[in-house]
Amino acid sequence: MWFLHKILSTYLSFWIVCCFAEHRPPQRNSESSQSLEEVFMKLFSQRRTEQINAVKGILRYDEKKREIMVNTVTEKIFQVIKSSRAVLEGAGYVPGLSEFPENEKTRDALSNILENTSLFGDMVLYIPDVTSSILSTHNEYEVLLKWSLLFMNQTQLLDKKTIKQMSLVSQELNITDRNPDYINPYKKSAQKIQAQAQREALEPKPKKKKKKKLPRGPRLTDEL
Numbered sequence: 454m455w456f457l458h459k460i461l462s463t464y465l466s467f468w469i470v471c472c473f474a475e476h477r478p479p480q481r482n483s484e485s486s487q488s489l490e491e492v493f494m495k496l497f498s499q500r501r502t503e504q505i506n507a508v509k510g511i512l513r514y515d516e517k518k519r520e521i522m523v524n525t526v527t528e529k530i531f532q533v534i535k536s537s538r539a540v541l542e543g544a545g546y547v548p549g550l551s552e553f554p555e556n557e558k559t560r561d562a563l564s565n566i567l568e569n570t571s572l573f574g575d576m577v578l579y580i581p582d583v584t585s586s587i588l589s590t591h592n593e594y595e596v597l598l599k600w601s602l603l604f605m606n607q608t609q610l611l612d613k614k615t616i617k618q619m620s621l622v623s624q625e626l627n628i629t630d631r632n633p634d635y636i637n638p639y640k641k642s643a644q645k646i647q648a649q650a651q652r653e654a655l656e657p658k659p660k661k662k663k664k665k666k667l668p669r670g671p672r673l674t675d676e677l
Contacts, residue, residue, distance in 0.1 A: 489553060489555065489560075490553040490610070493560070493564070493610065494610055494612070497564070497567060497568065497610065497611075497612070497615075498612040498614075498615070500568060501571060501612070501614065501615055504568070504571060504572045504575055507572075508572070508575040508576055508580070509579060511523065511576075511580065512579060512580070519580065519583065520583050523576055523580055523583045523584065523587070524583075524587060526576075527576070527584070527587055527594070530569045530572060531569075531573075531591075531594050531597055531598075533565050533569045534565070534566055534570060534597055534601050535597060536562075537561075537563075537565040537566045537569075538562075538566065538597075538604075540558060540559065540561075540562035541559065541563060541566070544556065544558075544559040544562075546559055546562075546563065548605075548607035548608040548609075549607040549608060549609055563608070563610075566601055566604060566605070567605055567608070567610065567611075569601075570598070570601040570602060570604075570605055570619075571605070571615055571618070571619065573598065574618060574622035575618070577622050577625055578618070578622060578625060579639050580639065581625060581637055581639055581640045582640060588626070598626075599628060602619060602622065602623060606619070621635075625637055
């Protein structure tokens, strides 16, 4: 089970780094709430790239190992989101209305929700069949995810790439209507359709038989 230990260590280390990155005491003499918010958004945007690369790394494993990894990480993600939600609600933080939190504990909870929701969202897009199965058997995860996606959109703290990514997540989960051209190439069903289309494209097309021209006889107009 070394592979499981490896992915857990990687994820937990990353999660700890994310949390402690926000555990910097605010420099009240030189930094305002606005500058804290700017630093927060910049760090979050940088970590998004790391998160996406980490999820893509899971795709290198075979299906069985991948499923174990996603299940284990998912359990941890929703534990963090649930506890962080309680902290924010206890602090009276309302996304989009409250000022950016200067309180360290509140700020950490906000960071945890944004980072863990976006991380699971990445898995929804890149490992859709496994995450779909998990959500279908864990209703509490699905309810919490819908809440956290809405929460994220209301914070006004997301960069453009994350906004687009989370929009795709909502479409993938049918939380919002899908665009007419929406397709997830990582789904098995989509891959089968694509493979079939490629096979058909490679198959030689039958040559059309030329129609024999019949000799033309006298026309009716010639008789009139």
